Amino acid sequence: xxxxxGEQTKLAVSGLTGREGSFHGLRNKAYxxxxxxxxxxxxxxxxxxxxxxxxxxxxxVEEAGxxxxxxxxxxxxxxxxxxxxxxSGVETVIAITEGIPVLDMLATYWKAKEAGVRLIGPNCxxxxxxGKANVGIIPAQFFDPGSxxxxxxxxxxxxxxxxxxxxxxAGNSSIVGIGGDPIVGSDFIDILKLYEADPETELIVMxxxxxxxxxxxxxxFIASDISKPVVxxxxxxxxxxxxxxxxxxxxISGSSGTAEAKKEALEAKGVRVGExxxxxxxxxxxxxxxL
Amino acid sequence: xxxxxxQGKQLFGRAGVSVPDGEPARDVETAVAAADRIGYPCVxxxxxxxxxxxxxxxIKVAKDAEEARAHAEAIIGMNIRxxxxxxxxxxxxxxxxxxxEIDAEYYASIILDRSAKKPLVILSRMGGMNVEExxxxxxxxxxxxxxxxxxxxxxDEARTIGxxxxxDDDVVDGVAEILVKLYEAFAANDATLIEVNPLIVTAGRExxxxxxxxxxxxxxxxxxxxxxxxxxxxEDPQEAMAKEKGLTYVKLDGNVGILANxxxxxxxxxxxxxxxxxxxxxxxxxxxxxxxEAIVNALEVxxxxxxxxxxxxxxxGGITRCDEIAKGIVTASSQLDLDLxxxxxxxxxxxxxxxxxxxxxxxxxxxxxxxxxxxxxxVVELAGGAS
Numbered sequence: 001x002x003x004x005x006g007e008q009t010k011l012a013v014s015g016l017t018g019r020e021g022s023f024h025g026l027r028n029k030a031y032x033x034x035x036x037x038x039x040x041x042x043x044x045x046x047x048x049x050x051x052x053x054x055x056x057x058x059x060x061v062e063e064a065g066x067x068x069x070x071x072x073x074x075x076x077x078x079x080x081x082x083x084x085x086x087x088s089g090v091e092t093v094i095a096i097t098e099g100i101p102v103l104d105m106l107a108t109y110w111k112a113k114e115a116g117v118r119l120i121g122p123n124c125x126x127x128x129x130x131g132k133a134n135v136g137i138i139p140a141q142f143f144d145p146g147s148x149x150x151x152x153x154x155x156x157x158x159x160x161x162x163x164x165x166x167x168x169x170a171g172n173s174s175i176v177g178i179g180g181d182p183i184v185g186s187d188f189i190d191i192l193k194l195y196e197a198d199p200e201t202e203l204i205v206m207x208x209x210x211x212x213x214x215x216x217x218x219x220x221f222i223a224s225d226i227s228k229p230v231v232x233x234x235x236x237x238x239x240x241x242x243x244x245x246x247x248x249x250x251x252i253s254g255s256s257g258t259a260e261a262k263k264e265a266l267e268a269k270g271v272r273v274g275e276x277x278x279x280x281x282x283x284x285x286x287x288x289x290x291l
Numbered sequence: 292x293x294x295x296x297x298q299g300k301q302l303f304g305r306a307g308v309s310v311p312d313g314e315p316a317r318d319v320e321t322a323v324a325a326a327d328r329i330g331y332p333c334v335x336x337x338x339x340x341x342x343x344x345x346x347x348x349x350i351k352v353a354k355d356a357e358e359a360r361a362h363a364e365a366i367i368g369m370n371i372r373x374x375x376x377x378x379x380x381x382x383x384x385x386x387x388x389x390x391x392e393i394d395a396e397y398y399a400s401i402i403l404d405r406s407a408k409k410p411l412v413i414l415s416r417m418g419g420m421n422v423e424e425x426x427x428x429x430x431x432x433x434x435x436x437x438x439x440x441x442x443x444x445x446x447d448e449a450r451t452i453g454x455x456x457x458x459d460d461d462v463v464d465g466v467a468e469i470l471v472k473l474y475e476a477f478a479a480n481d482a483t484l485i486e487v488n489p490l491i492v493t494a495g496r497e498x499x500x501x502x503x504x505x506x507x508x509x510x511x512x513x514x515x516x517x518x519x520x521x522x523x524x525x526e527d528p529q530e531a532m533a534k535e536k537g538l539t540y541v542k543l544d545g546n547v548g549i550l551a552n553x554x555x556x557x558x559x560x561x562x563x564x565x566x567x568x569x570x571x572x573x574x575x576x577x578x579x580x581x582x583x584e585a586i587v588n589a590l591e592v593x594x595x596x597x598x599x600x601x602x603x604x605x606x607x608g609g610i611t612r613c614d615e616i617a618k619g620i621v622t623a624s625s626q627l628d629l630d631l632x633x634x635x636x637x638x639x640x641x642x643x644x645x646x647x648x649x650x651x652x653x654x655x656x657x658x659x660x661x662x663x664x665x666x667x668x669x670v671v672e673l674a675g676g677a678s
Contacts (some may be wrong), residue, residue, distance in 0.1 A: 017359065020610065024456050076513055087615060096610075099513035102482050106440045109408050125609050137610040139639045154555020159607045159639055160663060173469035180554060182483070183406045208557050212405050238565040247342075247423045248400040248413055260560075275564050278664050 001150065002129030002174045003194040003201075004092060005033070005068065006121065009133045012037040012060035012090070015072030016048050024072065024096075024137050025051075033133040036064040057081075057088035068092045070126070070135050075099035078122065082108050086117045090174050094135050095121035095185070105183040112185055119185025122222065125177035126156035138162075138175060140221050144173020148284055149187055149195035152207035153180045153214070157235060157277065161207060164281030170246050170288060173201040188218035196226050203288050205280065208262055208273075210236035215262040223269040229287050232266050232273045233257045233280035292507045293340040297386040298521055299485075299503025306476035308469050309499045313388035323356055323365035325387040331355050332390040335362040339380040342482040342504070346418065349382065352390060359387070391501060395459065396432075396489035397466065398422045400606020401473055403483045406504040409437040410443065410477065414456040418489035444474040465498035466490070480518065481511030482672055490657060529573070529596050536573060536588040545570025546594035547674045548602035548631075550586075552577045552611045560605045563664060569671035572599045581611050601632040601674035605663055608639030617645035621652040632673040634658045 011028065015021035016038025026049060029035035030190045037060035038048050044055035052064060060066040070226045071078055071084035071093065078097040085093040086108070093112065103259050112119040120127060126136010131145040137155070142163040148170055152158040155177050162175060176182050176191050188206060204226070208215040215234065222230050236259040272281025272287070294302065300310040300642035312329060314324035314652050315338065326333050337349030344350050349371050362387055368377035398418035404411040415433045425432050432454040438444045449467035458466050469490065477485050484506040491501045512519040520647070533540030538552070543561075547569045549556035554576045561571045573596065578591050593602055606616050616637060624627055633656055637645045647659065660666035 099510045102483060102508045106408060110441060139609055152552055155609050156607045157555035157559055158551030159609055160556060163638065182403060183408055209558055235555050235562060238561045238571060239558050248402040248484060276664065277559060286523055
């Protein structure tokens with residue numbers, strides 16, 4: 001097995017007729033993902049290299065059997081496109097677009113929750129299940145099938161760690177980029193739950209970065225609910241302190257959001273934290289071999 | 292994007308929230324003229340996008356024109372650091388405001404709560420400078436209430452918040468009305484933070500916002516022309532140049548110029564350079580899908596910092612194509628007369644094509660490395676150690 005995307009995935013790409021959308025959508029298809037439809041309002045009836053294009057995601061669901069939607073449309077049109085996907089009947093929506101207004105995402109987040117649709121992103125690289133399916137912009141050639149589940153806020157940092165794991169001879173069950181925006185559809189805890197339940201995943205690598213308190217909350221959850229070993233990496237030890245406007249941020253999170261605070265929170269719960277992507281991959285491989 | 296206090300107050304004013312009369316001024320003469328019009332006593336307030344102005348001497352009461360002049364002279368041009376050492380921020384503008392007679396100081400804020408995925412209203416009858424300490428030592432003194440973003444904040448809910456916070460009976464309705472208006476302003480302007488500290492009750496028992504901290508979501512500026520026009524004051528010349536070119540750049544103190552794609556990889560690159568004994572000169576995220584031109588721009592910004600003695604490119608392509616990066620490096624080298632040592636590590640989408648382009652160009656100052664750690668060690672060596 002794997003999580004979120006796999007052999008069962010039937011993908012519809014919103015924005016397939018655009019430059020980036022076609023480049024990555026067709027790359028996903030070439031990897032073996034079952035790309036069943038493109039969606040662009042007003043371009044229904046056309047095709048992109050043999051992939052039929054529909055006017056709406058609902059048509060892609062009804063006529064092409066799509067169960068997963070990938071959103072690749074420009075930021076100012078992206079939230080309505082995600083909302084359309086949530087209402088279309090797909091199970092999973094993966095939003096790659098970056099720069100979506102956060103209050104739009106707030107409304108969209110609750111819409112997805114109420115509809116029971118799994119939303120990944122926005123501003124994320126997507127989900128790859130090596131050897132099965134790739135939905136998004138993750139360069140799949142740097143990942144092999146295997147038993148390490150990766151969940152990350154950062155795209156490029158994930159490729160870096162995946163590549164190091166591959167060179168060390170380890171592979172992945174899935175790689176999930178949750179995105180670094182203030183409001184994302186799924187956070188570390190949502191994905192940790194899926195990996196805990198996935199029989200193919202033996203170890204989890206979690207990649208975080210400064211800001212917010214998602215890593216601190218994940219540390220608590222790992223201690224209470226995750227039986228599989230977790231190895232973490234946090235970026236941003238030498239980043240300049242972000243300036244803080246007012247007191248409200250500190251009042252609600254009770255956390256400084258620094259890399260050091262996140263590392264301490266994770267280590268306090270027994271999670272090993274690597275100093276660099278390279279060391280993180282080395283620890284993950286060492287722990288995996290000792291299982 | 293953070294607004295200055297007076298820009299926030301102007302936004303409050305448009306939303307129907309009472310604020311003291313005032314005028315902005317960028318020089319001493321304008322400040323004194325504003326003070327004369329407003330009348331004395333008045334307050335001269337430094338306008339910088341950071342808290343802690345009062346403690347830093349950036350807020351002074353003037354009882355006549357002579358004092359207004361002296362305060363404006365002292366405050367315009369002063370440097371203010373934030374409570375956590377942020378900055379320094381140079382004061383380019385002051386806000387001259389009528390003095391207020393204060394009966395009580397409350398604290399009110401609305402912030403996007405990332406964990407709960409809802410806006411959070413915080414209200415306290417103990418406003419003023421030490422609200423974070425109060426949150427720690429006496430958490431019950433702060434009432435926190437989430438708002439359903441699909442429904443907004445009703446007057447009844449706002450009244451309940453006021454009553455629970457122990458607001459004086461005679462001003463509960465006034466405070467509730469302001470909370471509702473602040474929430475409307477929050478939603479209508481795509482704010483992620485609105486903080487009023489203090490929210491005062493005047494001697495005449497009127498509720499007035501005496502300060503304003505407002506952060507607007509930069510991603511939503513396309514639908515707020517008025518706010519988009521308020522240029523974020525960027526002071527550092529490199530940062531101003533980067534902003535103009537649409538790059539995310541933060542200047543640091545070291546001598547190793549850094550360019551990476553993606554904020555996470557860029558932060559990680561700073562960390563490994565520091566671990567290798569180097570001192571990063573900047574954070575520069577070239578962003579997803581960078582084209583050759585963006586790379587030329589990025590190199591121009593990095594190079595314009597005289598401290599930089601070597602530059603590290605750490606690229607792992609996803610949406611970014613390595614061939615575009617390579618083309619950018621080659622173009623920049625000839626356009627910018629770049630003779631600083633460049634350490635380049637390219638991996639990911641189209642990396643073979645990128646490496647081929649670099650090999651063909653055969654630049655004398657270019658050093659290729661296969662791994663991130665080797666690249667970090669190499670650039671630190673070429674930069675001549677930490678400055």
